[in-house]
Amino acid sequence: MIEHxxxxxxxPAKRLSDSGLRATPQRExxxxxxxxxxxxxxxxxxxxxxxxEMPTISLATVYNCLETLVQCHLIRQVNHERSxxxxxxxxRPHAHFHDETTGEIHDVDLxxxxxxxxxxxxxxxFHASTVEITFLGKTDKTA
Amino acid sequence: MIEHxxxxxxxPAKRLSDSGLRATPQRExxxxxxxxxxxxxxxxxxxxxxxxEMPTISLATVYNCLETLVQCHLIRQVNHERSxxxxxxxxRPHAHFHDETTGEIHDVDLxxxxxxxxxxxxxxxFHASTVEITFLGKTDKTA
DNA sequence: AATATTGATTAGAACAATTCCAATTCTCAC
DNA sequence: GTGAGAATTGGAATTGTTCTAATCAATATT
Numbered sequence: 001m002i003e004h005x006x007x008x009x010x011x012p013a014k015r016l017s018d019s020g021l022r023a024t025p026q027r028e029x030x031x032x033x034x035x036x037x038x039x040x041x042x043x044x045x046x047x048x049x050x051x052x053e054m055p056t057i058s059l060a061t062v063y064n065c066l067e068t069l070v071q072c073h074l075i076r077q078v079n080h081e082r083s084x085x086x087x088x089x090x091x092r093p094h095a096h097f098h099d100e101t102t103g104e105i106h107d108v109d110l111x112x113x114x115x116x117x118x119x120x121x122x123x124x125x126f127h128a129s130t131v132e133i134t135f136l137g138k139t140d141k142t143a
Numbered sequence: 144m145i146e147h148x149x150x151x152x153x154x155p156a157k158r159l160s161d162s163g164l165r166a167t168p169q170r171e172x173x174x175x176x177x178x179x180x181x182x183x184x185x186x187x188x189x190x191x192x193x194x195x196e197m198p199t200i201s202l203a204t205v206y207n208c209l210e211t212l213v214q215c216h217l218i219r220q221v222n223h224e225r226s227x228x229x230x231x232x233x234x235r236p237h238a239h240f241h242d243e244t245t246g247e248i249h250d251v252d253l254x255x256x257x258x259x260x261x262x263x264x265x266x267x268x269f270h271a272s273t274v275e276i277t278f279l280g281k282t283d284k285t286a
Numbered sequence: 287a288a289t290a291t292t293g294a295t296t297a298g299a300a301c302a303a304t305t306c307c308a309a310t311t312c313t314c315a316c
Numbered sequence: 317g318t319g320a321g322a323a324t325t326g327g328a329a330t331t332g333t334t335c336t337a338a339t340c341a342a343t344a345t346t
Binding site: 022024042043044059060063082083084085 | 302303304305306312313314
């Protein structure tokens, strides 16, 4: 869907150490897993995907790594209703489209101008740092 | 903030019975509580607010009532990150502004045209039934 | 009006996602 | 190499919500 959504320009190792954090094998593996399969997995899903490569890793560590990666802006959280938090390495401004039929989440690039227009609808004393936009609907996939 | 955000035009009793549901004292009380204090309370908060008026009501019932009211479109759910679901009787198309400082949630009316513009940024085979827009930021409240 | 049928409420148990905790292990600076 | 702080680990604890089974209420049927 999204061809070459941006990756943090710095290496993850640099990004981590710039934040005073260590580039551990667990953190790098979790990050690589997210890059490899960009389908907004949950922590449990990441855990399942990387267990074979690092059988000793624990779910708690996966949660810790994901949180760390979010903190140093290498990945983002995606929440919908109250289901499990999902993670995404696409750092460009984008919205999420939730396919009600398949449950899949698709990234949708957003024109910066629209985001600005949205922010400008706010009362003067409201200063938004972030706008989150989530579509809910269906696709015509004839696949 | 919002002066006269719309209320369902039908009475809650009618709206409920139209959906084949009963207008019980619990459901009406929960609904009245949401209308009275429009600050997007959680289920627990609603429970705390109405306990004095109906001391025998249970938290499970509050959850049940809220779900029922959502189902027959008298109220809406508001979720943010993974914190408790909040409830809101404002049925007009609007966005939510989360004040990072106070934790308050404010309704922000949205021009329908912007919502349409947003939907039009979607690939042709994506059909959105709903768009959720959430701002995160601060306010200049000198209060 | 009594009774059956179905719907709603209740309290507490169960559950899922996540966080906490205390112990161990690792890494880097010296 | 040693010591101090960071990170990982497994399991327990927590939180918000849903489930369950029993009771209660309301409407429909006779």
